[in-house]
Amino acid sequence: MSRLVPKISPLIHKNRRSVRLLSSSKTGPCVSVCNVVQPSPDGGNIGKVLLYDVAKFELVRTEKTFPDELHEAQLVGASRGWSFFFNREDRSVVISDFLNPYASKTEPKMFPLPTFTTMPTCQIEVVCNVAMSSSPEPYDKDWGVGVFLGNQLSFCRPHCDLRWTNIRTPFESWDRSNLIYSKKDERFYLLAPGGKYLCSWDLNFKKDNKPKFLELVLHNIPNLPSSLWKRLDSLCREDHWVESPSGESFLVKWVMVFREEDTICGKRNMRYTEDIGDLCIFISKGEDICVEARSNKLKPNSILLNGRLFATINNTNNTFGCYEYPEGTPDKIPYSPYWFPSFSS
Helix, strand or coil: CCCCCCEECCCCECCCCCCEECCCCECCCEEEEEEEEEECCCCCEEEEEEEEECCCCEEEEEEEECCHHHCCCEEEEEECCEEEEEECCCCEEEEECCCCCCCCCCCCCEEEECCCCCCCCCCCCCCCEEEECCCCCCCCCCCCEEEECCCEEEEECCCCCCCCEEEECCCCCCCCCCEEEECCCCEEEEECHHHCEEEEECCCCCCCCCCEEEEEEEECCCCCCHHHHHHHHHCCCCEEEEECCCCCEEEEECCEEEEEEEEECCEEEEEEECCCCCEEEEEECCCCEEEECHHHCCCCCEEEEECCCEEEEECCCCEEEEECCCCCCCCCCCCCCCEECCCEC
């Protein structure tokens, strides 16, 4: 257990490949780099979407008709490969596949959501993160969307709700928590500050907006010298709850990973591990994801970060490396701390 803190590796991902046009039938997990809007000779606007494929260390570019609905909107979140755009002027929210390089080039799918409303003493200007129970397609009447706004949670089922159900979060200072939807448990989960409790709501949030609480009990915590704990405290102190494709759950705390063992009497036992197997965990300001490593051409037993750091931690050889964007990346790019899963045609 002395291997907890990864060494700073001198190996930096500096692959200087140029931008490639979309040609293959699949990308690896990506981050959105930027979207440049230019007038089209035929009228309207063209959006040039630029993604970074972290499996191939390459930029992927595609051109699309830019939807009018997104002109004044800002990317504020991502879930299950779909993008959330928010227009602060009219408080409109749209879910779109515009950033999916294999989606329609001329008619990106747009799913408008109810206009945001706010509870007393709450705010709607800053979206912390978002989560969905499933993708907008195929059609699912109970498709649920959750938006975390710091001290307010907003839920809706877009196919049957005309407005949001707003719920005040039971604790203050939730801005560093992440909202996810568990397919296994069919519940929205939100970590309490400090990662000691897991709060949840099901898709019947209108009937009972009080969350259920699970205490997270950590086992096998590494015994580290105080100097290392101080170093950990200097890092980003965010806690993340992640679910693997098979339904296995993990708590990522600093750079420590705890694997779910069982739940007894309202307590979920989590055991520290240095081996998550053939998995990669992606941590960001958006919905965290967990994918099988080898099938996505990634190094197993790794954690990839996109936020304050754009980096990867390899637990197998205990190394840490930062990404650099390859040649062809614009000099100035917007802050876009969101992961997208692999896209395919």
